Amino acid sequence: MFLGSRNDAVSVAKSIKSGVLTADEINIAFQNVGGKVTKRFVEESQIVKKGDPLMQLEDIDTKLAIDRLQALVDSQKAAVNQEQKNIEITENETNLSELSTWRKIEEVQANLEAAKSARNLANTEFDRQTQLRKSGGNSQSQLDNARNVFINAKMQVIKIESQLSTLMIGATPEQISQFEQTKNATGMTIQSILIARQKLLNRQNQLTQLQSQLAQGEAELKQLQLNYDRLTLRAPEDGKVLKLMFEDGEMVPNGAPAVLLETDRKYIDIYVNEKMVNDYQPGTTVTANVIALNKEVKGKVRFATAAPSFADLRMTRERGQADLTSYQVRIYIKSIPKLLTGMTLEVEK
Numbered sequence: 626m627f628l629g630s631r632n633d634a635v636s637v638a639k640s641i642k643s644g645v646l647t648a649d650e651i652n653i654a655f656q657n658v659g660g661k662v663t664k665r666f667v668e669e670s671q672i673v674k675k676g677d678p679l680m681q682l683e684d685i686d687t688k689l690a691i692d693r694l695q696a697l698v699d700s701q702k703a704a705v706n707q708e709q710k711n712i713e714i715t716e717n718e719t720n721l722s723e724l725s726t727w728r729k730i731e732e733v734q735a736n737l738e739a740a741k742s743a744r745n746l747a748n749t750e751f752d753r754q755t756q757l758r759k760s761g762g763n764s765q766s767q768l769d770n771a772r773n774v775f776i777n778a779k780m781q782v783i784k785i786e787s788q789l790s791t792l793m794i795g796a797t798p799e800q801i802s803q804f805e806q807t808k809n810a811t812g813m814t815i816q817s818i819l820i821a822r823q824k825l826l827n828r829q830n831q832l833t834q835l836q837s838q839l840a841q842g843e844a845e846l847k848q849l850q851l852n853y854d855r856l857t858l859r860a861p862e863d864g865k866v867l868k869l870m871f872e873d874g875e876m877v878p879n880g881a882p883a884v885l886l887e888t889d890r891k892y893i894d895i896y897v898n899e900k901m902v903n904d905y906q907p908g909t910t911v912t913a914n915v916i917a918l919n920k921e922v923k924g925k926v927r928f929a930t931a932a933p934s935f936a937d938l939r940m941t942r943e944r945g946q947a948d949l950t951s952y953q954v955r956i957y958i959k960s961i962p963k964l965l966t967g968m969t970l971e972v973e974k
Contacts, residue, residue, distance in 0.1 A: 644893030652882035659879035744778035
């Protein structure tokens with residue numbers, strides 16, 4: 626029984642290893658934004674380059690939101706900078722105050738020693754004047770004067786001791802003992818300085834909160850600016866505009882394809898049998914002849930997979946035919962001048 630010849634496109638392409646040049650097509654959509662179309666920058670069949678604007682959505686609301694948030698971020702930046710400067714000034718003042726207090730303690734300690742010496746001297750003179758008075762060797766006024774000097778000297782010692790104790794509030798017994806031996810107050814813990822540094826720590830925590838608020842504001846502003854940029858749909862690569870899905874004034878849903886672009890990535894599909902498929906492994910470079918131009922071009926195999934006509938071929942086998950399994954081989958072609966989609970290429974490999 627005669628079954629006739631199989632003249633379907635797959636069989637013919639398999640026998641002569643030729644294919645029609647086809648271009649990849651991609652749907653381009655606004656990313657995570659939608660809105661009303663305010664401008665179309667291109668027309669259908671227009672050639673575009675990567676980055677060229679294709680379509681614009683209404684941006685008034687986003688602009689206003691950016692302006693408001695930018696003003697807030699600027700205010701937060703100013704607050705952070707001012708607080709940083711204030712903390713730096715306060716920290717320097719605290720360190721200077723600590724150093725000054727140490728030197729003041731040393732100064733008061735020296736004054737105390739001098740006052741104690743004066744007190745002891747006044748005490749000796751008072752004792753001497755007391756003895757002289759008993760023997761009639763001086764007047765009562767001289768004794769009274771010596772007594773007053775002694776009393777004043779004692780009061781001065783008490784006053785300086787109180788001043789020194791106030792300055793050393795917060796110091797540990799070990800620090801006080803060391804100071805009495807060395808007369809050097811450097812490193813001594815001062816309560817007023819501890820309180821000042823605790824206040825500084827609190828301000829640092831407040832500064833951290835301000836910086837966190839600023840970082841959040843900057844992140845929100847960055848997202849708004851990104852959304853604003855996304856309101857302009859741009860070509861992701863070179864190609865030709867095949868179709869514009871929306872007219873000016875129409876609403877574009879979030880994520881809906883807006884432009885159909887024919888890319889510069891061109892390929893042909895050829896069909897080979899299972900004995901030949903190993904010659905067309907992915908990455909293999911092949912040579913093809915462009916019939917219309919009578920020129921050779923280079924191409925690279927992207928994949929080889931069982932052809933859609935696989936089931937039909939199985940059926941012919943069951944009818945007794947000796948057809949082998951057919952494989953679809955996709956070859957991406959390197960562009961040359963005047964090479965157009967729709968042209969037929971014959972693979973020479």
